[in-house]
Amino acid sequence: MGSNHSVQINIHLDRANSFYFxxxxxxxxxxxxxxxxxxxxxxxxxxxxxxxxxxxxxxVTDSNGSTSVVINYLTKSFLKTITxxxxxxxxxxxxxxxxxxxxxxxxxxxxxxxxxxxxxxQSYPHVRYYLKLVMDKPWYKRNATEILYLTVFPRxxxxxxxxxxxxxxxxxxxxxxxxxxxxxxxxxxxxxxxxTGTLEIINPRRSVLKQIKxxxxxxxxxxxxxxxxxxVDIILxxxxxxxxEYIMDKFSLTVPSIPLPPSYDFHDGYDHKTHVNxxxxxxxxxxxxxxxTNFDIPVPITIASISDMNSNxxxxxxxxxxxxxxxxxxxxxxxxxxxxxxPSYDSIVxxx
Numbered sequence: 001m002g003s004n005h006s007v008q009i010n011i012h013l014d015r016a017n018s019f020y021f022x023x024x025x026x027x028x029x030x031x032x033x034x035x036x037x038x039x040x041x042x043x044x045x046x047x048x049x050x051x052x053x054x055x056x057x058x059x060v061t062d063s064n065g066s067t068s069v070v071i072n073y074l075t076k077s078f079l080k081t082i083t084x085x086x087x088x089x090x091x092x093x094x095x096x097x098x099x100x101x102x103x104x105x106x107x108x109x110x111x112x113x114x115x116x117x118x119x120x121x122q123s124y125p126h127v128r129y130y131l132k133l134v135m136d137k138p139w140y141k142r143n144a145t146e147i148l149y150l151t152v153f154p155r156x157x158x159x160x161x162x163x164x165x166x167x168x169x170x171x172x173x174x175x176x177x178x179x180x181x182x183x184x185x186x187x188x189x190x191x192x193x194x195x196t197g198t199l200e201i202i203n204p205r206r207s208v209l210k211q212i213k214x215x216x217x218x219x220x221x222x223x224x225x226x227x228x229x230x231x232v233d234i235i236l237x238x239x240x241x242x243x244x245e246y247i248m249d250k251f252s253l254t255v256p257s258i259p260l261p262p263s264y265d266f267h268d269g270y271d272h273k274t275h276v277n278x279x280x281x282x283x284x285x286x287x288x289x290x291x292x293t294n295f296d297i298p299v300p301i302t303i304a305s306i307s308d309m310n311s312n313x314x315x316x317x318x319x320x321x322x323x324x325x326x327x328x329x330x331x332x333x334x335x336x337x338x339x340x341x342x343p344s345y346d347s348i349v350x351x352x
Contacts, residue, residue, distance in 0.1 A: 006035040009146035011131055019259070021305070022114040022154045027107045030085060030133055034099045039135075041095040043087040047132040048108045050079030050152070052115070052274050054125040054223035073124060076223065078115070078266075078274040081108055085133075110152065113268065115276035116261035117151045118220060125222035127276055156262035156304040164188035164302055174295045176207050180286055182251075188302040192257035195282060195301070199238060201247040208289035209239040214253055215285065218260070220278040231256055231280075253282070255303070262305040 013028040020026060026048060056072045085104050088095055119126040129150040158165065164187040173179040184197040195216075203209065216232040238249040266276040284297040
């Protein structure tokens with residue numbers, strides 16, 4: 001605020017963490033302490049923003065004919081809600097604040113359809129949400145701001161599709177007539193739940209079955225960027241270099257007890273159309289002795305965020321691994337600076 005001013009800004013939420021479901025109201029208190037100097041402002045604004053961050057590349061050629069790849073860091077806005085916290089009255093030209101403490105309460109409803117937060121706010125690609133307080137000064141110097149990052153998940157109810165809660169069959173085979181058949185008890189899960197089912201292996205030629213791996217994989221697409229993450233990777237004990245003609249056994253895999261972004265597909269936007277897709281696969285990888293004999297069976301599953309429309313049922317998960325609201329401010333991050341690439345992954349840490 002200038003060399004003659006000392007201002008401390010804090011945004012404090014009305015809940016213990018910064019997690020919200022789409023459709024909920026973000027509420028809290030803005031606290032400003034001015035320790036020295038009189039401050040004149042045009043207005044005080046609070047921005048609630050949702051953005052997708054992604055990268056593109058292009059090739060450049062220098063005068064010597066050498067080429068290099070340039071990474072472009074881009075952002076699209078799909079949510080932008082601006083709330084005027086305080087503005088001058090008709091009798092005032094400016095807002096004038098003397099040393100002291102000031103506070104304002106705010107309530108901002110979130111739209112009911114929003115993509116889930118993905119990745120750290122300054123890693124790419126990402127989906128991020130934040131509150132940004134702007135104290136708009138009438139002189140040329142940069143406005144004072146405070147940024148508070150939020151985690152937002154859409155409501156994905158386990159009961160929204162009854163077919164996801166019924167047993168499902170899957171099967172495939174290889175060139176040696178090794179067939180894997182399976183039944184999964186349902187296709188929709190909450191974090192912390194255990195996926196269970198049965199497997200049958202039909203092996204008429206008695207090929208050596210080396211192993212079966214079971215993976216839970218998260219796939220996501222943010223604009224033109226795609227990525228997949230292995231969340232769980234286990235070897236099932238059903239097979240260990242066996243050549244039985246027929247094997248039948250059960251399998252299980254526990255979904256990690258962390259706030260997993262729910263399965264969702266989003267096509268909407270504020271400035272431009274934003275596309276975010278996240279989905280999950282349970283993948284069986286069958287390893288068999290011989291050339292070109294391995295095969296995989298992907299089984300799409302749905303990760304939900306609630307078991308019914310009562311958000312209180314999600315409460316046990318709301319305290320897991322989310323940054324505390326008083327520590328969600330990253331002073332090293334400048335939202336307004338579009339020219340610099342993001343800081344390294346290690347330089348941004350969520351605090352417990």
